[in-house]
Amino acid sequence: MNLAGPVPLTPVYRSAEPALSLQPNQRITAEILQVSGDRVALSIQGVTVLARLSSPEQASMLVERQFTQFIVRDVSSQSITLQLANSPAAPAAASQLRSTNLLPRLLQEIGLPALPENISLVRASLSQGLPITPALIRELQQALASGGSWDARDAQLAAWLRACGLPLTRGSLELAREMHPDIGQVAGRLQSLIGSLPGVPAALTEDARAVLMQINLAAGGPAENQPTRVIQAVKLLGRSLEHSLAEAVLNGSSLTVNEAESGSLILARLRAALPQNKTHSLRSALDAFLDGLRWVHFLNALPDSDPIQGRWVHLNLPFQSCSPGKEPGTIHLKVAYDSRGENTRINPCYTRLVFQIDLPAGEKLEVDLSVAGRQVSAEITASSQVLCDLARFELPDLETGLARLGYSMKRSQCGVNPFFNRKSGNAPAAGMELYQSVDREV
Numbered sequence: 001m002n003l004a005g006p007v008p009l010t011p012v013y014r015s016a017e018p019a020l021s022l023q024p025n026q027r028i029t030a031e032i033l034q035v036s037g038d039r040v041a042l043s044i045q046g047v048t049v050l051a052r053l054s055s056p057e058q059a060s061m062l063v064e065r066q067f068t069q070f071i072v073r074d075v076s077s078q079s080i081t082l083q084l085a086n087s088p089a090a091p092a093a094a095s096q097l098r099s100t101n102l103l104p105r106l107l108q109e110i111g112l113p114a115l116p117e118n119i120s121l122v123r124a125s126l127s128q129g130l131p132i133t134p135a136l137i138r139e140l141q142q143a144l145a146s147g148g149s150w151d152a153r154d155a156q157l158a159a160w161l162r163a164c165g166l167p168l169t170r171g172s173l174e175l176a177r178e179m180h181p182d183i184g185q186v187a188g189r190l191q192s193l194i195g196s197l198p199g200v201p202a203a204l205t206e207d208a209r210a211v212l213m214q215i216n217l218a219a220g221g222p223a224e225n226q227p228t229r230v231i232q233a234v235k236l237l238g239r240s241l242e243h244s245l246a247e248a249v250l251n252g253s254s255l256t257v258n259e260a261e262s263g264s265l266i267l268a269r270l271r272a273a274l275p276q277n278k279t280h281s282l283r284s285a286l287d288a289f290l291d292g293l294r295w296v297h298f299l300n301a302l303p304d305s306d307p308i309q310g311r312w313v314h315l316n317l318p319f320q321s322c323s324p325g326k327e328p329g330t331i332h333l334k335v336a337y338d339s340r341g342e343n344t345r346i347n348p349c350y351t352r353l354v355f356q357i358d359l360p361a362g363e364k365l366e367v368d369l370s371v372a373g374r375q376v377s378a379e380i381t382a383s384s385q386v387l388c389d390l391a392r393f394e395l396p397d398l399e400t401g402l403a404r405l406g407y408s409m410k411r412s413q414c415g416v417n418p419f420f421n422r423k424s425g426n427a428p429a430a431g432m433e434l435y436q437s438v439d440r441e442v
Helices: 056-062 091-109 116-127 134-145 152-163 170-177 183-193 202-215 223-237 241-251 263-273 280-299 385-404
Strands: 012-014 027-036 039-044 047-052 067-075 079-084 312-320 329-336 350-358 364-372 375-382 408-416 436-441
Touching (some): 091 116, 183 280, 223 312, 241 280, 263 280, 280 312, 375 385
Parallel strands (some): 375 408
Antiparallel strands (some): 027 039, 067 079, 312 329, 329 350
16 A cells, blocks of 8 residues: 655554564554554554654544554664654545555455455454454354354454464353453452351361462562462462363362362352352352453463464462552463474473553553563563552562572563553543653663
8 A cells, every 4th residue: 555645653662562573664554542642552463552643643643543554664672663654634535545445455355345244354353463364254254153243342352362373162252252350359259258158068168268368469478478379379270170170071080179179160169059048249259250260261272273472371360469458459460482482381481471460549560571591671561650660669679589580680671651551441641651661771
């Protein structure tokens, strides 16, 4: 697509996502996620990046678009400089060209009719960085049609599952459609609801209460105890209920409660033992907790195809902040498989660990650790400047902790991301810097 009159953009700073594969002078299509003032969030090859616009005209060009084209002008280890390919003199014409010509033309080139549903599937696939082929569109159509009527959001979910290499079926789409609860808050509710339950074996109640205590990572306390608590929580929550059932069937053994058993199985036992009367709140909370675990375990399923953004292990852990009276939050943990091999193992000397922590008052903190050999680069992103300053203050302790494990901090960066809460609908605060960063070479 040849659009005259390129307009420059200031450098785009990458968020904590897998690295982009871009080359200078490459023309790319990006999805416009959000425009706020002179800031814009883009999705390029399924990776979210943030940029500051250099003129109000650019904002007016992008605010009504879903996709637009850029030219890659420079790629470095810290930033990507893009050039807007559209002319500011004719934003309406360029937008009309995109909406009425580009996607239908793409469908025509691959031999498919330019029906509204096909255009929706192409748009969703482009946003996830998927190559547009007839086979892909048919696969998405079949999966979506199996569940009845569908809309643009369902198309986005189907394309996202396909990009992750996850099974694309009616059941997986239904699971993805659900609003999965915050596992930390549900765990807090369960702790307050599980007490003396008439008709339920006391040993089962105690086992369930012990699981909830062991998986709750509390701030504070002796630092040397934290690794043990994390390991215990991972053991209890990392094993799916389906895995425990399949293992018992294959081995021809009965399901017996023991200390190595998954936490989901123990809580499922309690759910099955509850009487129907006077336990509605507890049954609902257990259902929500188990559904949340089921979703995370599904994300860890063996992929059907190579994931575009690489393969990751996901785990959500309840987290109790040190602020008294605050509801528990959640630590969302991702660990990358070794992308250099067959993607079948996690290599502690070549991986990425991404922690996103939900804090009180809607604050969020993300810590992205890239490990190569015994060297670590840390990128920390906060939802506010205050939280960013606190994180920067803790950097020396992070460096010390890594040194105890035999790793050295090569580089660290703290930044504020006003789009951090975009998925929850929170608008960025007025005057907040787009992505303030401070690099520190060690």
